[in-house]
Amino acid sequence: MKNVFVMDHPLIQHKLSLIRDKNTGTKEFKELVREVSMLMAYEVTRNLPLEEIEIETPVCKTKAKVLAGRKLGIVPILRAGLGMVDGFLNLLPAAKVGHIGLYRDPETLEPVEYYCKLPTDIEERELIVVDPMLATGGSAKAAIKFIKDRGATNIKFVCLIAAPEGVEAVHREHPDVDIYAAAVDERLNDHAYIVPGLGDAGDRLFGTK
Ligand SMILES: O=P(O)(O)OC[C@H]1O[C@H](OP(=O)(O)OP(=O)(O)O)[C@H](O)[C@@H]1O
Ligand SMILES: O=c1cc[nH]c(=O)[nH]1
Numbered sequence: 001m002k003n004v005f006v007m008d009h010p011l012i013q014h015k016l017s018l019i020r021d022k023n024t025g026t027k028e029f030k031e032l033v034r035e036v037s038m039l040m041a042y043e044v045t046r047n048l049p050l051e052e053i054e055i056e057t058p059v060c061k062t063k064a065k066v067l068a069g070r071k072l073g074i075v076p077i078l079r080a081g082l083g084m085v086d087g088f089l090n091l092l093p094a095a096k097v098g099h100i101g102l103y104r105d106p107e108t109l110e111p112v113e114y115y116c117k118l119p120t121d122i123e124e125r126e127l128i129v130v131d132p133m134l135a136t137g138g139s140a141k142a143a144i145k146f147i148k149d150r151g152a153t154n155i156k157f158v159c160l161i162a163a164p165e166g167v168e169a170v171h172r173e174h175p176d177v178d179i180y181a182a183a184v185d186e187r188l189n190d191h192a193y194i195v196p197g198l199g200d201a202g203d204r205l206f207g208t209k
């Protein structure tokens with residue numbers, strides 16, 4: 001599949017299996033989502049540019065590599081995307097966080113927007129949109145269009161589980177956006193839930209329902 005990178009690191013896969021298990025309760029679910037997000041942040045940032053600066057160790061002066069100051073932004077899609085933010089910020093503490101509130105109407109399956117607050121300089125930032133689930137792709141497409149309309153040009157999308165239908169839909173509308181997932185599952189069911197998936201990510205994270 002084009003534009004989708006599956007992160008098959010054993011730690012990510014192991015923790016994802018625990019997350020999928022219906023017997024995993026809210027507290028553990030939240031901790032695991034944070035841990036997997038941190039591991040995914042590590043993989044997603046693999047190509048960040050470096051520059052050399054001069055530093056002094058206790059022994060001598062030397063050249064050393066540091067991040068080349070690229071500005072980053074994390075954009076969770078509320079609610080469930082919130083569960084991924086802390087894991088990303090653990091590794092990228094200087095990143096700014098923008099929030100986009102969307103819920104999927106259970107009848108029409110169309111995303112409904114209810115909140116948006118983004119960093120003012122998003123056009124200068126590399127933006128990482130995060131949401132545990134990419135199902136039909138409606139929410140991801142809407143969030144990406146939203147930030148593109150406000151000037152963003154450099155966007156990645158990171159999820160825990162993607163459905164092939166969602167990957168295809170995002171790729172068709174936003175071919176410039178790479179998708180990073182811990183797994184691409186089999187399909188969507190009649191209610192557009194991912195099979196086998198993990199159920200409703202927002203409800204499992206926040207203990208609702
Ligand atoms: O690809 P899609 O078909 O759009 O479905 C995926 C969306 O559904 C879930 O959110 P939900 O609507 O359940 O909102 P919530 O995070 O507030 O629970 C999930 O977190 C995604 O945002
Ligand atoms: O399987 C799914 C699909 C959409 N949203 C979820 O939380 N889970």
Ligand SMILES: [Mg+2]
Pocket residue numbers: 080200201202203
């Ligand atoms: Mg939900």
